[in-house]
Amino acid sequence: MTSPKGFSNPQVSQILREIAAAYEVKGDSFFESRAYEAAADSIEHAPALAKDLWEQDILQSLSGIGGSIAQHLDELFRTGKVSHFEKVKKGFPEGMFKFLDIPGVGPKNAYKLAKELNLKSIKDLRKACNANLVARLEGFGEVSQKKILHGIEQMIEGGSGRLFLTEADAIAQKIANELKKLSEVRRVDTLGSLRRRVTTIGDIELAVQTDAPQKVIDVFTSLSEVKDILNKGAIKSSIRLKDGTQIDLRVQEVKSYGALLQYFTGSKPHNIHLRELAMQRNLSLSEYGIREGGRDGQLTEFVTEEEFYRFLNLPWIPPELREDTGEIEAALANKLPNLVKLKDIKGDLHIHCDFDLEESHDAGRIPIEELARRGIELGYKYIAVGNHSPSVSKHTQAQMRKLILKKQEAIDKVQKDYSQIKLLNMVEVDILANNTLALSDENLKLLDIAIGGVHSSLDMGREEMTERVLMALNNPHIHGLAHPTGRLLNEREGYELDWAKIFNVCVENKKFLEINAFYKRLDLHDILVREAIKAGVKLAVNSDAHDLPHLDFMKYGVSVARRGWAEKKDIVNTHPTLLLF
DNA sequence: GCCGTTTTCGGCCCGACTGTTTTCAGTCG
Structure with a gap:
């Protein structure tokens, strides 16, 4: 049996995200929403085409895909639609789902915009912003309206926009070199997909080890290449460069830098799996370290990632492997590959x-x-x-x-x-x-x-x-x-x-x-x-x-x-x- | 809705930042 049309993983995960958004707005289905989000993440990062896995009848081998979602996807691949999904989305204004892609607009605000202002398309939303209608909505203001408008423009001009590794490396290197000119900067590392060496990169994430976080962030946000400052806080900041690239910066002092590196190198599925392992020992993981026994428990900090993994009784796992495709099991069994260099x-x-x-x-x-x-x-x-x-x-x-x-x-x-x-x-x-x-x-x-x-x-x-x-x-x-x-x-x-x-x-x-x-x-x-x-x-x-x-x-x-x-x-x-x- | 060598029931990550509030909700990673 073949599906009436091809479904790429991003397309499937988009469909699941819309259901997650609908559940989230319903409010009483928080965990369903989370489950659909998790399923969407899982498919987006799956090591194979979801449709191929479905054809082989092993869709449920993906974490986050259980009996229920698998059944819905079966219907999707066979017929091109899912009656349950249509039921869930019923009563939600159609426009809402189109607004989810706008940076800074989540399910609740997307719903509110579509519902209160009766908007059906991104174009409608742009018009509403220009007519100052959004700023007058409860919970929104001038600033939000401006941000939404900005987000829409970015979406329209943005294009697909994933960077080649060569480009991402060059940009990261340049920013890192600028930051390293500061005597307070001890080291700069890449994080996220760039550190894991994924073949194309969305946003560039950088970590800085320093005892002067505010100064580093001030310099970061005032680099000459900066077009917009997306956010700026005490320990993290995001900027957009003139070429459109977004760069996220996180700063941390030496004593817990290892935890920061580990946490934000990801991948998310890798960290979720680690967290599950840790929970069995009543440990909780964060970018600050590992806490024992509950919220007020003792926090152990780690200068290096090696120490962080060792605390979990694991050898250090090379970033390239951190996709939760068996590397944690291999590490537990001390059977990690000796990767080519x-x-x-x-x-x-x-x-x-x-x-x-x-x-x-x-x-x-x-x-x-x-x-x-x-x-x-x-x-x-x-x-x-x-x-x-x-x-x-x-x-x-x-x-x-x-x-x-x-x-x-x-x-x-x-x-x-x-x-x-x-x-x-x-x-x-x-x-x-x-x-x-x-x-x-x-x-x-x-x-x-x-x-x-x-x-x-x-x-x-x-x-x-x-x-x-x-x-x-x-x-x-x-x-x-x-x-x-x-x-x-x-x-x-x-x-x-x-x-x-x-x-x-x-x-x-x-x-x-x-x-x-x-x-x-x-x-x-x-x-x-x-x-x-x-x-x-x-x-x-x-x-x-x-x-x-x-x-x-x-x-x-x-x-x-x-x-x-x-x-x-x-x-x-x-x-x-x-x-x- | 998913998941499991402490569970097939009863849990489900969490902290930073922003804009809108006047103590917090929404979004993001």
Whole structure:
């Protein structure tokens, strides 16, 4: 049975949040509201598509989804609507649910606005603000009205607005550097999704360790990049930068800084799970420390996160793992993975150099000699001198052979002067839509390494695309698969594959799947990385650099590997010699 | 509505900040 339309996790969680809002306004259903909120959170951060879990009949494996909500979602996926939800929402003004997305507007105020002013759309609300109607409502005032108006404008101009890790890192670094100029600032750390190295970032959260909180907050709110001060208190503040990015700052003194780091690094599900563990020992967790026995109990403070976790009888858990997907159980059993590190990487197998291989698209711009030099600086033992395959329409295989041999000569010439690093003649070979490779077997044999990649007809169906990719993975001269899902963050989802089949063939034929470290790709993604490792598949983390600075994207790929629980042994390019398996 | 080696009933995180109040409700993370 298939659903009449596709439901993404954000869409499903939105539906649940609307029900939570309705219950909240009803007032007598506080815990139902909380339950729906929890379910929405759970689905939003689920390690798989809720609809897939439903198809496999394991929706209830998500925490917060019990029998009742599972049943409603079953109806949703089957028919596209839920009669119970319609009943719950009955009597609520329709406009209210549209106002929930406005920053600062929660269920109660959304209801009040829609009901009292009879508003049906965001547009209506904006008009009401401009007509000064909102300020006259009981419980609202001039300031609230202005804030709502501001929130609406932000929503309209804002766009999707999740930052790439590269962008978030750069902004966080810049702000941190400004704050570090203060002698009172002892250290600055990232928090939240940025610290957990999630692939895209909403708001940037920072922690500052200091004994002069007010001074730090004053400086923070008066940085030259600040457009708005969203709030400003004694220990925390939020600003919006001129580019629209929101930054939340929390300050804490040394003695309880570890608790702050732990608490606000999250994730929420990780912390909820920890709290449940703690409750069994009558402990309660907060950003100030751990309290024993009730509200007035003894508070233990922690300078470091290590001490915080140790107090709970747990080893320190790397932030990348803190998603409540088994890391707490693993920590309890002392079976946390020994995660791969950037310094474990001994080579980069996917790079685009400036040799003209007469490719059809997206040629690299890195001179071979620069690649060799930079590779040595990075401590690599081998590096791909790569290209896309020559355009199929403009070359015969004989012509391609000539090009590859000519490139080999160019490589050999540079190799003479750089004996510390092995230069690899590499091609990212197009896996064509007609289920053939762009290079013949004879030509593939000339290369040190060949990685297959899908670059055309991305809208193929799952079965067809699986066959197409398997064709490449069944070729003895192909070593692995580049950017396996073809996704581009904030741009396109990528194609679907039958992963069980792909994993099987990779294991059987000894092919690696790539974790493409290019900031827009980060593909294979963390969830599939973990699945692949469980299946016994080896991975390669590659930069896919087209310009010299892109080589440094390697760290983003390593983050993805770590979020997928990868150890050094799972990654082929951690071997000091090129040993694909 | 969810959840469980102290519970299948009876609990359910909690503190900061803001705007509107004149002691607190709503929102957020």
